[in-house]
Amino acid sequence: MSALRLVSNRTSQQALSNSDYTWDYEYYEYAPVSFEGLKAHKYSIVIGFWVGLAVFVFFMFFVLTLLTKTGAPHQDNAELSEKRFRMNSFVADFGRPLESERVFSHQMAEESQSLFHFCINEMDHMNKAKESQKGPNLESNTHFQEVPKSSGMFEEDLHCLTKFNIPNFVNTEQNSSLGEDDLLISEPPIILENKLVKQSSHRILD
């Protein structure tokens, strides 16, 4: 393979005059480098660089993890069953927003709404893509049914802040995402000037 040296002669031209331009490689060998009397290991820059890079990446990861800590305790099984119940009751009484969701939705800050709407847009695109002609509850049921199949994927499916795994918007737990869809469907009564929001909500419903 010695004949096959790859290109990139930019800096090698520094030492050579212009007429000596060649395709040959040896990126830097325009003067023999003496390796006598090295105090440290000869690959010390390589090792130091990669170790430094690894340390930096881990440090960044830890800082980010600390930033995303929410710090409150787990709430497990009671929550799951409650959500399942709410889901069933929603399907049964379609169109009547559940009390708790209504309260919750009215209490939301605009920031939360902004996240919703991004998620709504994403869901909107998903809906369009599916070209579903069915009615609204069937449509939303389709979503809900799909979630168990791709348990961890719904979060990524939204491709939005969901990646950051905000609880209640996105979660790897299927039931929490069901809760989110509950909220989305109970959204329409929220009066927002943004036409887009209404349209997307209506699209989800219709």
Add this chain to the structure above:
Amino acid sequence: ENISDFSLNTTDCTQVVVPEEVFFTVAAAGILENLLILIAVVRNKNLHLPMYFFICSLAISDMLGSLYKTLENIFIILCKMGYLTRHGDFEKKLDDAMDSMFILSLLGSIFSLLAIAADRYITIFYALRYHNIMTLRRASVILAVIWAFCAGSSIAIALFSYEAATVIPFTILFPLMMFFILCLYVHMFLLARSHAKKIASLPSSTVHHRTNTKGAITLTIFLGVFLCCWAPFVLHILLARFCPHNPYCACYMSIFHVNGTLIMCNAIINPMIFAFRSPELRSTFKKMFNCSR
């Protein structure tokens, strides 16, 4: 001075050679993957959104990087077979053109990542007005400006690559952009955290509260992959400019081929962490492959 007959010291750092087959395979995989993404976005009307335009821009710059390496290999083979002379003006111009293509790819990658981060930032912080702020037309204009700037800079850098004045800004731009992107994402994270706290404090809230490491992992992967793939090359350029005769620097520069391969790996990994996360894009792929059967 014939380069090929330098004397080999026994303690020398010889060039670490990556086999040609590996180079070609990695480059071809990168080109194909990114080409698929471009085709999918063009074919599916649902994907004509600013977000996907920026992802396409990233795919194009990745493709350019892999294309550069492929062309380089091909030219070496042509040289070996004698179709191209080793000396000459034409080859010099060709080499300059290819160098500028490579730098264009690097700059394009950086700016595309920046555009993707900014787009997500606007989506989150200005969500209600997002569709007015980031229209398709504006996204196209932004992309045109970015690529014009990258093209101009890459040509300038390739022509004047011997000056320290080009190397230093180039190597400063890299960490600066990374830092800026990191700041954008960290701000988004902080919002997510404050949201989580608000939601957790609501009386009717029944959500899980736990440490969400998934977002941290995602962001670390985004930036970590980019850093690990491009930083070695950037350091190489710095060392080549400032300490080419130093034995330590020379040893670092001997792994140049590995650095090049890393850049091509970046072209393969980037679609996976950006484009393939979108379900719409994935379903478009499935349709494409199902139709072709």
